[in-house]
Amino acid sequence: MNAVSAAIRPYAEGFKSLEPVLTRSAPAWLTALRREAFARFANHGFPGEREEDWKYTSTRPLEKRGFVPSLIAPGTIDVDAIEPAFLREIPAHTLVFINGQHAPALDTAGSDIAGLRIASLGKALQQAADKLQAYFAPASAWSDDPFTALNTAFLRDGAVIEIDDGMRLEQPLQLIFLSTKQAQPGACHPRILVRLGRHAHATLLETYHGLEAAANLTNGYAQIHLGENAQLEHLRVQRESAQDFHVNRVRVTQQHGSRYVSHTLNLGGLWVRTDLNTRLEAPEAEAVFNGLYWTDQGRHVDNHTRIDHLAPRTRSDELYRGIIGGHSHAVFNGKVVVAKHAMKTDAAQINNNLLLSRQAEIDTKPELEIYADDVQCSHGASIGQLDEQALFYLRSRGLDPETARGLLIDAFAHAVLDRIATPALQTFARRQLAAVMGAS
Amino acid sequence: MLSIKNLHAKIEDREILRGLDLEVKAGEIHAIMGPNGSGKSTLAHILAGREGYAVTNGSVTYLGKDLLTMPPEERAREGLFLAFQYPVEIPGVNNVYLLKAAYNAIRKHRGEEELDAVDFLALVRARMQLIEMDADMLSRAVNEGFSGGEKKRNEILQMLVLEPKLALLDETDSGLDIDALKVVAKGINKLRSPERAVLMITHYQRLLDYIAPDFVHVLAGGRILKSGDGNLALELERRGYDWILAEAAV
Numbered sequence: 001m002n003a004v005s006a007a008i009r010p011y012a013e014g015f016k017s018l019e020p021v022l023t024r025s026a027p028a029w030l031t032a033l034r035r036e037a038f039a040r041f042a043n044h045g046f047p048g049e050r051e052e053d054w055k056y057t058s059t060r061p062l063e064k065r066g067f068v069p070s071l072i073a074p075g076t077i078d079v080d081a082i083e084p085a086f087l088r089e090i091p092a093h094t095l096v097f098i099n100g101q102h103a104p105a106l107d108t109a110g111s112d113i114a115g116l117r118i119a120s121l122g123k124a125l126q127q128a129a130d131k132l133q134a135y136f137a138p139a140s141a142w143s144d145d146p147f148t149a150l151n152t153a154f155l156r157d158g159a160v161i162e163i164d165d166g167m168r169l170e171q172p173l174q175l176i177f178l179s180t181k182q183a184q185p186g187a188c189h190p191r192i193l194v195r196l197g198r199h200a201h202a203t204l205l206e207t208y209h210g211l212e213a214a215a216n217l218t219n220g221y222a223q224i225h226l227g228e229n230a231q232l233e234h235l236r237v238q239r240e241s242a243q244d245f246h247v248n249r250v251r252v253t254q255q256h257g258s259r260y261v262s263h264t265l266n267l268g269g270l271w272v273r274t275d276l277n278t279r280l281e282a283p284e285a286e287a288v289f290n291g292l293y294w295t296d297q298g299r300h301v302d303n304h305t306r307i308d309h310l311a312p313r314t315r316s317d318e319l320y321r322g323i324i325g326g327h328s329h330a331v332f333n334g335k336v337v338v339a340k341h342a343m344k345t346d347a348a349q350i351n352n353n354l355l356l357s358r359q360a361e362i363d364t365k366p367e368l369e370i371y372a373d374d375v376q377c378s379h380g381a382s383i384g385q386l387d388e389q390a391l392f393y394l395r396s397r398g399l400d401p402e403t404a405r406g407l408l409i410d411a412f413a414h415a416v417l418d419r420i421a422t423p424a425l426q427t428f429a430r431r432q433l434a435a436v437m438g439a440s
Numbered sequence: 441m442l443s444i445k446n447l448h449a450k451i452e453d454r455e456i457l458r459g460l461d462l463e464v465k466a467g468e469i470h471a472i473m474g475p476n477g478s479g480k481s482t483l484a485h486i487l488a489g490r491e492g493y494a495v496t497n498g499s500v501t502y503l504g505k506d507l508l509t510m511p512p513e514e515r516a517r518e519g520l521f522l523a524f525q526y527p528v529e530i531p532g533v534n535n536v537y538l539l540k541a542a543y544n545a546i547r548k549h550r551g552e553e554e555l556d557a558v559d560f561l562a563l564v565r566a567r568m569q570l571i572e573m574d575a576d577m578l579s580r581a582v583n584e585g586f587s588g589g590e591k592k593r594n595e596i597l598q599m600l601v602l603e604p605k606l607a608l609l610d611e612t613d614s615g616l617d618i619d620a621l622k623v624v625a626k627g628i629n630k631l632r633s634p635e636r637a638v639l640m641i642t643h644y645q646r647l648l649d650y651i652a653p654d655f656v657h658v659l660a661g662g663r664i665l666k667s668g669d670g671n672l673a674l675e676l677e678r679r680g681y682d683w684i685l686a687e688a689a690v
Contacts (some may be wrong), residue, residue, distance in 0.1 A: 388491075393528040396488050396540035397550070397598065398516035407541075411532025411581075 004055040007063035008042055009312075014069040014187075015153060023154060027129050027289040030155075033136055037152035044146045053260035055304040056363040061271050062245050067217045068153065070099035077106070077180065078211070084435060085209035085239075086177045093122060094174040095159055099216060100188020102157050106176075115167035121191055122159035132160065135193050135223065147273075149245045150219040158191035158220075161204070165197035165218030165254070167229070172425065179214040179244050192222035196230035205235045208248075210241030210268055217245040219307060220340035224250065226258035228282075231260045236434050237423050239268040242297070247276040247335035262301065262422050264320075266293040267436045272301040274357075277295040280342075282308065292319035292416040294436060295328035295360075300332035309342040318349040321407055321416050325356035335367040338380065342372045343380050349379040354386065354412050406437065441467050441606055442487075442635050447498035448662075449486055456482045459498070460661035464606070467634040471648055471673060472641045474659035478640045483659070484610040487639075488522035489515050502606070516542070518547035519605030519611050523595040530582040535594070538582050539564060539601055544660050546602060569601040570625045588615040591605060596627040607631060611638045613647040625650030645677040647660075658684050 015038050023031045027157055046059040086094065086108070093116065096106035102120035124132060127153045136152075143149070159175050162391040177190060196202060206216060218240070226232055239245055245268045252260050278287045289322060292302045307316045316336065324330045330353070338345045386408050394404035413433055420426035442464040449457040456479045457651065474480055486493050489512030500507040500516055503518065510518070530538075545556040555563070568575065583591050592612055599607055609628065613621055628638060628651050639643055640647065648656075650671065657664045658670040660681065665688045666672065676684075 149603075215458075387528075390526045392490055392512060392528045393511040393524065393530065394533075394538070396522055396524075397518055397538065397602070398491075398513050398545035399538075399541055400513050400545070401511075403541070403545075407538075408530070408534055409531065414532055 001192050002373040003039040007046055010066040011150065011187075013041060015385060018069050018322045025126060025135075029133055030125070030129055034153050034155060035387055037149045041146050041149035041153055044149070046146055048390045053304060053333070055271055057300065058331075061300075062217065065185050065217070065245065066214075067245075068184050068419065070101070070188040070216060072180055075307070077103075077178070078150060081104070081211050082176070082178055082209065084432075085178065087172060087174050087424065087428050089207055089427050090172065092172045092174045093118060094176060096176045096178065097157065097190060098178045098180055099182065100157055100177070100190050100218065101185055102339070104152040113169065113171070115164035116169060117160070117162040119160050120154060121160055121193065124160045125359065132193070141263035144410045145249070147219055148221055148249055149165060151191060151249075154187075154189040154190070156190055157281035159193070161192075161194045163196045163200040163202050166199045167197065167311070168201040169203070172205055172422065174205040174207065176207045176209060177218055177220070179208070179210040179216045179218060179240050181211065181213040182216065185215045185217070187219060188216040189219065190220045192220065194224040195221065196226050196232055198227040199202045200230045204235070205425060205428070206234075206236045206282065208238040208246060210244045212241065213243075214241040217247070220249070222248075222250045224252045224260070225253045226252065226260055226265070226312065228255045229257040230255070231259045231265075231420055231422075233425070235263045235265070235420060235429060237265045237267065237429065238274070239432055239436065240263075241268065244269045246272045246274075250274075252278035254280050254282070254285040254288070255279060256289065257284040259286045259288075261288040261421065262290065262356050262417075263425075263429065264289075264291040264299045265432060266291075266295070266303065267432060269301070270299055272299070273304075274302070275304045275306075277306040278308070279310055281314070283311045283313045285311065286315040287317075288419070289318040289320070290416050290419045292413055292433070293330055293332075294319070294413070294433070295322070295324050295329060295330050296326040298326065298342070299328045300329070300330075302333075304335075304336070305332045305357045306335040307347065309336070309338040309347060312343045313343065314342060315346045316348070318342065319419065320351045321412060322351075322352060322353040322362060323356065323358040323413060327357070327359035329361045330363075331360070332364045332381075333367070333405065334365070334379070335369070336377065338372050338375050340371040342347070343374050345372060345375040345377065347375070347377045347394050352412075353381075353383045354409065355383060356409075357387070409437070417438055441505060442639070443501040444500050447486075447500060448496045449482060450496060451482070451493055455496075456493075456662055457486070460659070462638060462657065462664060464637045466605075466637055466682055468654045469632065469638045469642065469651065470655045470657065471646065471653040472639065472657045472659050473645075473676060476643075478660045479662045480659055481610055484522055484525075484608050484641055486610055486676050487597045488512060488520070488528055491616065492620050510578070513545070516602075520608070521599050521602055521604030521606070522608045523599055523610060525610040525612075525614065527583045527586075527591040527595050529584045529586075531584050535579040535580055535581050536561070537563065539598060542598070543649050554675075564597075564601055567597055570630060571596055571623050573597060573657065588619045589617065592616055592624060593620065596624050600627055600630065603631070605636055607636070607638045608640075609642055611643060613642055613644060621647065622650060645673045660688070661686060
């Protein structure tokens, strides 16, 4: 057996064993979709470093783990250990998943709101799978992405969120994905489907939280659609355990005048790859991408973002910052594409990196592809160390070196967190950052 | 309080201080003057504990302890304060937060309880009034976007809040207009007491119009060439430094 098939084998065996369960009550289109997706994955295999998008991230560590499908029945869970994952600053409507499986007992239900439908994907597929078919109909732009194919092949649970036209949701929605220790390291593939109607406003928080000794793969995929003038603030806090693997794709489509604001916080996990893409498909659509990655020890965190300006007068603003210590390795690749007819596009992108040790490594690659005239685009990247003069200044005021360093690192990070508009979410994000920085 | 004996120091291979001697007692105000490149700022940096200087000979004793082996934060907690010639901008770090962290670090070192937020703010406000500082400076990031004068004033505010035993003022008067200079001088005079000492490094005599020094020293070529009282500063203002350099060369 050659190397590629050895890497695929655990997934092939997993697919074979799960398929009878998955197809039992599934409509034919869904079964066909899963099979086709698995065939695509098997045919392509894991991405190699020859592929441009994987130049600085090797999937070898992931392949070597040979993840089996995660356990169906979640065991008992320590409620104290998962408490930090919950937004407690304000009431929220929360769905909780353990190793990819919805665990309704842990949900905190917000009040029933007309115009909002939120459910686990597993339940939605059981009850009315055909209603969801439209979500899977369009040929995905990522159909050649093996992780997306894998997510589709093992499509089983996740969340469906639909918000009607004009609905302004005050209460945040929260999805919590817990990674817990299993007998064998397991893979789960949550799928999140989000649709905001015209003029709808909402706040969505995703938390990926690892418990002690967890060593799983969470391969998530979210597809988000914003109707005309819809607004979504979307915070993702990825804080899995030291041996956890995390792959996450977010694919957004935006209509006229819509505003999508994303905050990505990578604070945990051993090996992390996230891709965040939005398509500004109609005039006046706006995207704001904020990101903060914090890596230490031997961790690997790769953020790829892409913003497609496909219509005139669209705007994007991106700020990603990285704090890279130990012998960790971070990657940032931010692509902004301005299509030929996307006149008056306004796009700004900045990536700042703070290297805390000699062994730390960052590969940063801002990319601008502009096919239109009359646009305003800027991008920049920086890599630096803590300012020695500032450190001395703080110490000369009586602060010990650790406190002084912490203060400067905090200040660097908070420039990103300050951009979270919802106060409760900002407080939550600060709490998450403080927890990992305090523990390091 | 401070005793510097035969201090030699260099940066990389360049010898900057070449046998500097200085005694500062509690209650005294000293001014160190001298031409550019004489080693004035190097002295201030070495006393505050900045890295990058190699002390090749001599000693510095502060309150009976070997100052040169103490890390910068230890010196600060023991009551030494340097007002920087070029205060550092620190984006993202709140001015009042730093003040409070510094204040409490020093109190903790002395075995005193931390001051609560309300009392601390009252203290800071009172000190700000004294040097006519806008209250909104507190909520801004440390020195970020401050004008030259605002930065110097902020240094004086820190000094007044931290109440050091020994204050080193490195060209605090440079870049100040006459009104700002008077205000800064008022702050420094406020600190004057029998238990404290002030060491001012300055290029010009004009600061000394507002703060009467007990001693004036001329530093040139890395050594104190001449010491005197306040009249020496006036003489320097009149005659420049050349006559002292000439005297020393003889």
